[in-house]
């Protein structure tokens with residue numbers, strides 16, 4: 001009932017009023033004193049208050065790796081401020097769609113309220129879906145998630161991405177891309193239907209706008225082919241054909257395409273000249289070496305082959321681009337596959353979303369905060 005009221009109020013609100021509508025509803029129906037929405041930036045480093053919205057004290061920017069708002073974000077749980085002498089109890093709730101993390105809702109409740117009322121948790125969930133939908137008709141919230149202007153290549157890449165993290169009974173998946181604001185060329189995609197999940201990661205040669213155009217043609221061609229009912233062989237062939245036609249010469253896209261059966265974890269893989277994925281199984285990491293075919297876009301006559309993949313309960317699969325393994329600094333060896341394997345083992349306790357966030361941050365730190373090539377990681381946990 002109450003939730004229906006919130007939904008219809010949100011549905012009729014102007015795009016810039018969404019947070020205020022939610023705030024008024026919270027204060028009217030849950031006894032909340034005030035509320036504030038914090039949105040995470042594209043790089044997942046800070047939680048930025050939405051200015052001029054919500055009620056209560058003006059909030060500062062929080063860092064993801066710090067304090068209660070950060071903990072609610074990282075650990076995806078409700079975190080309560082423990083300042084017991086305050087008249088209010090301040091709770092931090094993840095604002096999340098499936099497992100894609102958009103930010104944190106901060107709500108002050110009267111100290112005599114026991115726990116977090118269901119209506120408050122419901123509001124955080126509704127807000128996530130509403131904000132996600134709002135992307136289609138307003139720039140308001142998207143712009144707030146940017147700490148600086150996005151390059152045009154990065155704009156293309158971010159528009160192309162699926163929901164960054166997702167969880168189903170059979171698997172959990174999350175991806176991360178760096179450099180966040182200048183990415184151009186790397187991308188990933190996945191789609192789940194009733195019986196299969198298709199996962200792809202691609203890396204377009206070169207950098208900047210041209211690489212982004214190549215990458216976006218490749219991914220869109222694969223999607224189009226998939227939605228026409230083709231399997232991954234057809235998807236790779238379709239992307240290959242369009243890339244050859246539209247970008248003749250030495251323009252190409254490497255990629256891994258996977259089609260995995262949800263019921264069994266077994267599936268097929270196409271390797272279009274892409275670095276080998278890594279598998280963490282029973283505490284040991286290994287490279288999945290499938291003999292590569294040509295990258296997409298070089299030769300219209302390339303015939304792709306499929307290889308077998310069998311995932312088991314508890315497996316963690318890591319797809320990556322060479323921007324991770326080949327990241328290097330002058331005078332020392334590259335970041336390297338071995339280091340990624342060690343990272344897989346040492347950080348196995350992290351959720352997929354936290355794992356890829358830490359891995360790309362590690363590569364960024366290794367390079368002193370500046371990447372020469374896009375670094376992309378997609379983590380798939382099989383259940």
Ligand SMILES: [Mn+2]
Nearest residue numbers: 203322323373
């Ligand atoms: Mn690359």
